[in-house]
Amino acid sequence: MNKVSQIPLSSVPTGQRVRLANIDAGQGLKSRLAAMGMVPNTEILVVSNGSPGPFVVAVKGCRIALGRGMARKVMVKTSLS
Amino acid sequence: MTDTLTIALAGNPNSGKTTIFNALTGAHQHVGNYPGVTVEKKHGVCHHKGVRIDVVDLPGTYSLTAYSVEELVARNFIIDEHPDVVVDIVDASNVERNLYLATQLIELDVPLVLAFNMSDVAKRRGLVFDIPRLSQLLGVGIVPMVGSRNEGVEALLDTVIDTARTRATPGPRRIRYGAEVEEELARIEALLDTDCRALARYGKRWLALKLLENDKEITEMVHTPAVLEAVRLSRAHLSAIFGEDAEIIIAERRYGSISGACQEAVQSSTELRHDMPDKADAVLTHPILGLPIFIVLMYLVFQLTFTAGEYPMRWLEAFFAFAARMVTAVWPGEPGPLHSLVVDGVLGGVGGVLIFLPNILLLFLAIAFLEDTGYMARAAFIMDQIMHKIGLHGKSFIPMLIGFGCSVPAIMATRILENQRNRIATIMVIPLISCGARFPIYMMIIPTFFPNHKGLVLSSIYFIGIIIAIVLARLLRLTLLKGETIPFVMELPPYRLPTIRGLLTHMWQRAWLYVRKAGTVILAISIVIWAATSYPKPDSRALGDLPPEEVRMIELRHSVVGRIGKTLAPVLEPLGFDWRISTSLVGAFAAKEVFVSQMDIMYAVGELKAGGEALRARIQADYTPLQGFCVMLFCLISMPCVATIAMTRQETGSWRWALLQLFGLTILAYIITFAVYQVGRLFV
Numbered sequence A: 001m002n003k004v005s006q007i008p009l010s011s012v013p014t015g016q017r018v019r020l021a022n023i024d025a026g027q028g029l030k031s032r033l034a035a036m037g038m039v040p041n042t043e044i045l046v047v048s049n050g051s052p053g054p055f056v057v058a059v060k061g062c063r064i065a066l067g068r069g070m071a072r073k074v075m076v077k078t079s080l081s
Numbered sequence B: 001m002t003d004t005l006t007i008a009l010a011g012n013p014n015s016g017k018t019t020i021f022n023a024l025t026g027a028h029q030h031v032g033n034y035p036g037v038t039v040e041k042k043h044g045v046c047h048h049k050g051v052r053i054d055v056v057d058l059p060g061t062y063s064l065t066a067y068s069v070e071e072l073v074a075r076n077f078i079i080d081e082h083p084d085v086v087v088d089i090v091d092a093s094n095v096e097r098n099l100y101l102a103t104q105l106i107e108l109d110v111p112l113v114l115a116f117n118m119s120d121v122a123k124r125r126g127l128v129f130d131i132p133r134l135s136q137l138l139g140v141g142i143v144p145m146v147g148s149r150n151e152g153v154e155a156l157l158d159t160v161i162d163t164a165r166t167r168a169t170p171g172p173r174r175i176r177y178g179a180e181v182e183e184e185l186a187r188i189e190a191l192l193d194t195d196c197r198a199l200a201r202y203g204k205r206w207l208a209l210k211l212l213e214n215d216k217e218i219t220e221m222v223h224t225p226a227v228l229e230a231v232r233l234s235r236a237h238l239s240a241i242f243g244e245d246a247e248i249i250i251a252e253r254r255y256g257s258i259s260g261a262c263q264e265a266v267q268s269s270t271e272l273r274h275d276m277p278d279k280a281d282a283v284l285t286h287p288i289l290g291l292p293i294f295i296v297l298m299y300l301v302f303q304l305t306f307t308a309g310e311y312p313m314r315w316l317e318a319f320f321a322f323a324a325r326m327v328t329a330v331w332p333g334e335p336g337p338l339h340s341l342v343v344d345g346v347l348g349g350v351g352g353v354l355i356f357l358p359n360i361l362l363l364f365l366a367i368a369f370l371e372d373t374g375y376m377a378r379a380a381f382i383m384d385q386i387m388h389k390i391g392l393h394g395k396s397f398i399p400m401l402i403g404f405g406c407s408v409p410a411i412m413a414t415r416i417l418e419n420q421r422n423r424i425a426t427i428m429v430i431p432l433i434s435c436g437a438r439f440p441i442y443m444m445i446i447p448t449f450f451p452n453h454k455g456l457v458l459s460s461i462y463f464i465g466i467i468i469a470i471v472l473a474r475l476l477r478l479t480l481l482k483g484e485t486i487p488f489v490m491e492l493p494p495y496r497l498p499t500i501r502g503l504l505t506h507m508w509q510r511a512w513l514y515v516r517k518a519g520t521v522i523l524a525i526s527i528v529i530w531a532a533t534s535y536p537k538p539d540s541r542a543l544g545d546l547p548p549e550e551v552r553m554i555e556l557r558h559s560v561v562g563r564i565g566k567t568l569a570p571v572l573e574p575l576g577f578d579w580r581i582s583t584s585l586v587g588a589f590a591a592k593e594v595f596v597s598q599m600d601i602m603y604a605v606g607e608l609k610a611g612g613e614a615l616r617a618r619i620q621a622d623y624t625p626l627q628g629f630c631v632m633l634f635c636l637i638s639m640p641c642v643a644t645i646a647m648t649r650q651e652t653g654s655w656r657w658a659l660l661q662l663f664g665l666t667i668l669a670y671i672i673t674f675a676v677y678q679v680g681r682l683f684v
Helices: A028-037 A068-073 B017-025 B069-081 B092-107 B119-124 B131-138 B153-166 B179-192 B204-212 B216-221 B226-242 B246-265 B279-284 B290-308 B310-330 B337-354 B355-373 B375-390 B394-402 B409-415 B420-432 B435-447 B454-478 B500-534 B548-558 B560-575 B579-587 B593-605 B613-622 B625-637 B642-652 B655-683
Strands: A006-008 A018-022 A043-049 A055-059 A063-064 A074-078 B004-012 B029-033 B042-046 B051-057 B085-091 B112-117 B127-129 B139-145 B266-268 B491-493
Touching: A006 A068, A006 B266, A028 B246, A028 B491, A043 B279, A055 A068, A055 B420, A063 A068, A063 A074, A063 B139, A068 A074, A068 B375, A068 B642, B004 B017, B004 B069, B004 B092, B004 B153, B017 B029, B017 B042, B017 B051, B017 B112, B017 B153, B017 B500, B029 B500, B042 B153, B042 B216, B085 B092, B085 B153, B092 B119, B092 B127, B092 B131, B092 B204, B092 B246, B112 B131, B112 B153, B112 B420, B119 B127, B119 B290, B127 B279, B127 B593, B131 B139, B131 B246, B139 B153, B153 B279, B179 B204, B179 B226, B179 B246, B204 B226, B204 B246, B226 B246, B226 B560, B246 B266, B279 B290, B279 B375, B290 B355, B290 B375, B310 B337, B310 B355, B310 B435, B337 B500, B355 B375, B355 B409, B355 B500, B375 B454, B394 B420, B409 B500, B409 B642, B420 B642, B435 B454, B435 B593, B435 B613, B435 B625, B454 B500, B454 B655, B500 B560, B548 B560, B548 B593, B560 B579, B560 B655, B579 B593, B579 B625, B593 B613, B642 B655
Parallel strands: B004 B051, B004 B085, B085 B112, B112 B139
Antiparallel strands: A006 A074, A018 A043, A018 A074, A043 A055, A055 A063, A063 B491, B029 B042, B042 B051, B127 B266
């Protein structure tokens, strides 16, 4: 199995679909994001990477807005499908 | 079965839970706080087929962890209060994410009904549910609903009563977490057998699961070293296998099991999910346009509140003045102390607060509109980049803005903040946002002492307040309210057209709190302050035939407030304040604008309108511009009015914060005014 490279969510351009690898954050925040559907291998669509502005993703059909700092801590795998 | 049931409504934020709550209970609602926490508690009553149903609206949550007060409140309510049935409101158009909370309610093993709200939207999105199949897979009853059109309410209540009658619980072990996790759960469960008091309160499996998830509250309840050690080992073991913390693996498995159920029982006929960016969002959250649009919208809210609200406010003012005259006209015999109590104390005090009701209704209507359409979430997002630096949440901006009008509704508006620490920090600094009641003070002083720089001085006062608020909020978040500055993560709900009924209900719920406050605490305090400014009376013979203005002044000086003012005068002297100012400041505790009317009395100018030309001439003769500025500064920072303190007490749930606000701000005002006056004197 070839290893898929991981990149921070903040560097994914608008409109691209990726899969969640892991989140580099404290237990509380990680659990909150997990409850909102951001668990490993979930498909994430970057709805708007309006750097430096809002960062919006769609996860399981919901819009979630993330602070920029947060988007840097979410590591994703580029989707192969 | 009994004729009274208690049901609890659980659900995600934006699942339409409030709409269903309103549909169920109509106008029979009570809004308060859960004891000891700043979490709004709403409950109401409905009747169905001869059964009285008490409905408790739990806070909107995504999960039932111990990481947020809201989730803890919801969880502990279900565990400790044993509602007969828990109704989980599920946004059917977003079924996977919404069922996550359902999986945790299922694990609590309580009688549960799922209400699939917004099933019309789900249909439009091309989702077709096999309800009987999904119900069988999850082990709970499901009722499709459209809360905004009252559809499905009857069916929901039928199901609720049935479920209560049979006390049908979903049954344990609905979700399997896979061999590795189950093995660890079994290991922990085995150890729990013997000596854990928490067992009586929670089921064994649930307890084991929460321990494995490293749930703070539950872990603190378990004192057996063997259990804690086993949990530590199990977590380490799982983390070694999966490269993730146990709680994330568990969350993943829950989503996995939902996914499995949905694959069997939910068909998605179109691929048209709402993944495409909304056109509205492209404009409203635009990196450059977003902020100006937000500012314009806030300006409109502000204008609506204070311009459109002005006329009804005048009518109410006239009404209270009329009421006072009527009371005087029909008063039997000479107007005595009782007359003064009714007219000056009750009508003056409560009237002074109630005349703002039109503004408050309009303000809450506007906020309800922004919230119900989904714009509020966007606004918070736009402001977050700025507010985050202060240590507050993007949404804190809204109550602070309202604070320019009046601190009381502003403090109530902090209910839109989900995080407790953010909420308290915001409440604590709101009095520094210069409210409308302080404006008459500025209008007395600025034209008198700074006729050539009116705009500059006025805006500098407002600006000083904002700066101190920012510094103080930052300081609070670094000290008393320390805690992880929660990185911004927020759901952006889809834009929705609000219903008139929903808007009016939201508006009225919050406005009613204000009215109730005016009728209770504020009324009581107004009477106390009235008594303190009226008693004790000086010897009436000594007053002789002095003109009435002189009599009023002597009476005020002789009263408790006058005496306090006089006692305080030496303390306030280093700030440039004499006994007149001191006495007026004491009176201003009732309401800031009272300062002006008290100064009027102190100078016995006896004008019809407080703070008029004659008073200005007098203060110009007696004080320097520096003293004038110091009065404004002190009024800005010090001693929020009693209504504000009472509201802080109510909303934070403790006198501790209210008293800290009162004394902290007053001490701060003293220090700052002292510095300004003493340094200023060297130059002027």
